[in-house]
Amino acid sequence: AQTVTQSQPEMSVQEAETVTLSCTYDTSENNYYLFWYKQPPSRQMILVIRQEAYKQQNATENRFSVNFQKAAKSFSLKISDSQLGDTAMYFCAFMKLYTGNQFYFGTGTSLTVIP
Amino acid sequence: NAGVTQTPKFRILKIGQSMTLQCTQDMNHNYMYWYRQDPGMGLKLIYYSVGAGITDKGEVPNGYNVSRSTTEDFPLRLELAAPSQTSVYFCASSPGTSGSEQYFGPGTRLTVT
Numbered sequence: 001a002q003t004v005t006q007s008q009p010e011m012s013v014q015e016a017e018t019v020t021l022s023c024t025y026d027t028s029e030n031n032y033y034l035f036w037y038k039q040p041p042s043r044q045m046i047l048v049i050r051q052e053a054y055k056q057q058n059a060t061e062n063r064f065s066v067n068f069q070k071a072a073k074s075f076s077l078k079i080s081d082s083q084l085g086d087t088a089m090y091f092c093a094f095m096k097l098y099t100g101n102q103f104y105f106g107t108g109t110s111l112t113v114i115p
Numbered sequence: 116n117a118g119v120t121q122t123p124k125f126r127i128l129k130i131g132q133s134m135t136l137q138c139t140q141d142m143n144h145n146y147m148y149w150y151r152q153d154p155g156m157g158l159k160l161i162y163y164s165v166g167a168g169i170t171d172k173g174e175v176p177n178g179y180n181v182s183r184s185t186t187e188d189f190p191l192r193l194e195l196a197a198p199s200q201t202s203v204y205f206c207a208s209s210p211g212t213s214g215s216e217q218y219f220g221p222g223t224r225l226t227v228t
Contacts, residue, residue, distance in 0.1 A: 043221060045219035093157075099171075100148075105157030105158045105159070107155065107156055
């Protein structure tokens with residue numbers, strides 16, 4: 001079974017600063033995908049970024065980037081130039097390929113951006 | 116631009132009652148999913164479907180049933196509701212290709228008292 005651990009239940013950051021959210025996972029799979037989803041107070045789940053395990057290069061999407069360490073099974077999210085709209089719950093998710101491409105989610109990190 | 120729609124948005128059930136949560140997607144996605152999100156927790160997969168007529172259990176299927184008669188619709192049935200089923204329920208869909216994201220509906224908040 002796959003498990004995803006987010007060890008930081010809550011974090012805060014000053015507007016315009018940088019923050020890093022941690023995620024570790026456990027799996028015996030060799031190929032898989034990892035995702036970060038954002039859930040603002042509206043409750044809507046929004047994709048932030050994804051990473052394929054076979055790719056060495058870390059994914060980047062504008063102000064969002066990841067640090068993917070496959071051997072350590074670590075997948076952290078860095079948010080640069082934090083904005084008030086980044087305030088949300090952030091979920092790390094592991095996608096197991098085949099068998100329906102199932103997602104396994106962590107328990108989330110609540111991020112507050114302080115003006 | 117509807118994406119994934121869910122009805123109802125909110126519902127209160129009495130213990131032992133039954134209900135169906137509706138989910139529809141207009142993106143012609145093959146894969147569809149039902150999750151539940153308990154307070155302070157991540158989403159857990161209840162059931163999923165890889166196409167019309169094909170469904171399978173996820174991590175927490177007990178107390179639920181699903182069907183998939185069309186590509187668009189994936190209803191979730193709760194039989195004999197219990198307080199432990201109080202949660203927020205999310206439906207999602209995906210094209211099903213490797214690495215494709217899941218697109219989520221807005222959720223249904225269900226309270227069983």
